[in-house]
Amino acid sequence: MRNTSVLISGAGIAGTALAYWLRRHGFTPTVVERAPAIRQGGYKIDIRGAALDVVTRMGVMDEIRRERTNVQGASIVKANGERLASMGGDTFGGREGEDTEILRGDLNRILYDLTENEVEYLFDDSIVSLTDDGDGVRVTFENGGTRTFDLVVGADGLHSATRALAFGPESRYVRGLGYHVSIFSVPNHLELDRWELTYVSPGRTALMYSTAKDTGAKAMFLFATGTLDYDHRDREQQQKLLADAYAGEGWEIPRLLDGMADAPDFYFDSLSQVHMDRWSKGRVALIGDAAHCASPASGQGTSLALVGAYVLAGELAAAGGDHEAGFGGYEQATRHFAEQNQNLGPGNIKHMVLRSRSQVWFQMKMLSLMKYLPGKERMMAKVMEPLQKAARAITLKDY
Ligand SMILES: Cc1cc2nc3c(=O)[nH]c(=O)nc-3n(C[C@H](O)[C@H](O)[C@H](O)COP(=O)(O)OP(=O)(O)OC[C@H]3O[C@@H](n4cnc5c(N)ncnc54)[C@H](O)[C@@H]3O)c2cc1C
Known part of the structure; x- marks a missing residue:
């Protein structure tokens, strides 16, 4: 295997999931996270469609189910507080079958727990410069250190610092x-x-x-x-x-x-949303919101992050660590899926x-x-059909 040392920027959903899959395929990931620790709690997010297969393959589906929000129902209220209409929580959230709602921080902690003993985590730090010299990427950290990695992956969210350093300013890619x-x-x-x-x-x-x-x-x-x-x-x-x-x-x-x-x-x-023509450049690649944020209005950002992590690690491993083939395979396998889910955002928000x-x-x-x-x-299920279809718009390979 070539290119085994991989720096991941961001220990969010995409970053921790990627660390898990890279480790499992024999790579040596290091994760740098700006926050002093994994962020707890937060808002609720859904895991649905192909992402369910990913967390099942990671062996954490039971734990995710135990930690689910278990929201029983939802009501629309009038200004005086009167409940105008109510429905079941899963129906309201567009969930069916095994789809699960969980607090983002709880999912993040589950993924972190899975990797913390096998992966080097650098908290309270971030990348300030990247130099890809063709053989490796020289990285300078905010805390002053400099190290060289074979590959760097930006999993640092909508306002990705890695994207800004390697691909140019946010204004080129982020569309409100x-x-x-x-x-x-x-x-x-x-x-x-x-x-x-x-x-x-x-x-x-x-x-x-x-x-x-x-x-x-x-x-x-x-x-x-x-x-x-x-x-x-x-x-x-x-x-x-x-x-x-x-x-x-x-x-x-x-x-x-x-x-x-x-x-x-x-x-x-x-x-x-983030729209980019390419998700990799030389030895640097992007995943999750950094690459293709679909916006909270899509309800699919977490699922995209989980699937992207699985595919990127799998494609790199299948290519024996060759980054051009691995990054290319990742993009080819996931771009249609990401676009289908991004397409949900503008319509949903209306x-x-x-x-x-x-x-x-x-x-x-x-x-x-x-x-x-x-x-x-049944009527609500019909309304949610495009979401369910987009959530399944990829067939995962076995890597
Ligand atoms: C209000 C809200 C509701 C949402 N609802 C849903 C939903 O219902 N369903 C759904 O699927 N998705 C939902 N999402 C979207 C979902 O949260 C994201 O799409 C998903 O978390 C993306 O994961 P990520 O790992 O790419 O990015 P993030 O989860 O944003 O993680 C990025 C990580 O990188 C770290 N970081 C940032 N900058 C740096 C840096 N310079 N150096 C090092 N580390 C850095 C951050 O601290 C963070 O830990 C919602 C989002 C919001 C804001």
Whole structure:
């Protein structure tokens, strides 16, 4: 096997999964992560379709099932809190069969636990420069060290530093969908028990949910913004943008917004996608959101990250470590799958955030009538068909 030493930037879902598969194929991965430890908790994500096969092959499906959010149901609420319509949690989340919802941090910890004894992790550090000299990649770290690796893989998310260093500025590849998302922990003042509430008004949607084993709750805001100019590191500025966007709104919104100042995990970002012609250049490749972020609106980012990690490690191993053949095989096998799932994002978000008063009125009317309709679960399954189809739009090889 050639090119056995591989540096992975980012210990998120894609990075830890890739470390696992590379190790299993006989490579020696090192993972550098900017955060001081694996990030716990966070928002809930789905694992579905081909990604279920990946976690099953990793032997962690039972643990993932044990850690699932177990959200029982979801309701759409009016400004006065009245529940207009409710349905089962899986139906609402577009899950069927073995599809599983889990907190992102719980999945990350499961994948990390699987690899921590066999993989070198460098926390609290990141790459500041990369030089691919044809025989290897010389990497300088923020903490001052310099090392050479055979290959480097960027698994460092939407705002990937590896992508910026090897492929050029983010503005070339990241496309905003015209919305922002914010999510953070709040006290569970409504005493929700594994339940999700959604409030919709023109251009603004807000959710509050509680999950199994989480004594608190999460507030999530999805709103139409066009392009917003702000400092990505300035939390106060982001909180003001959020508060201004929801000023004067009803339901529990003022109380949820009150919680953001103390939230330990305030998250705010644009809903964006990453589009690139190539996911590798010389000895550097990208996976997960860094390569092809589909945006939270697709509901498929985690599954794409898991599948990408499996295929990249498998193709490199099948090519005996030859990076040109391995990276090429990875891209050929996964590009169609990634594009199918990216295509879901722009359409989904239009149903998640309604633009006009008349759209909101019509949707609320439909939902209030829904409880009288026979076969509403079947109707939802039909709506979710494109998601299920995209989630299966790849046949995994056995490597
Ligand atoms: C609010 C929200 C809801 C979502 N809902 C869903 C859903 O329902 N279903 C779904 O499938 N997906 C969902 N997603 C998307 C999903 O979280 C991502 O697509 C998925 O986590 C991608 O994994 P990743 O490993 O590529 O990136 P990430 O999970 O973002 O991990 C990147 C890692 O790299 C680290 N890092 C960043 N920069 C550096 C650096 N310079 N050096 C070193 N390390 C660095 C980060 O700390 C992090 O650990 C959602 C996302 C959000 C924000």
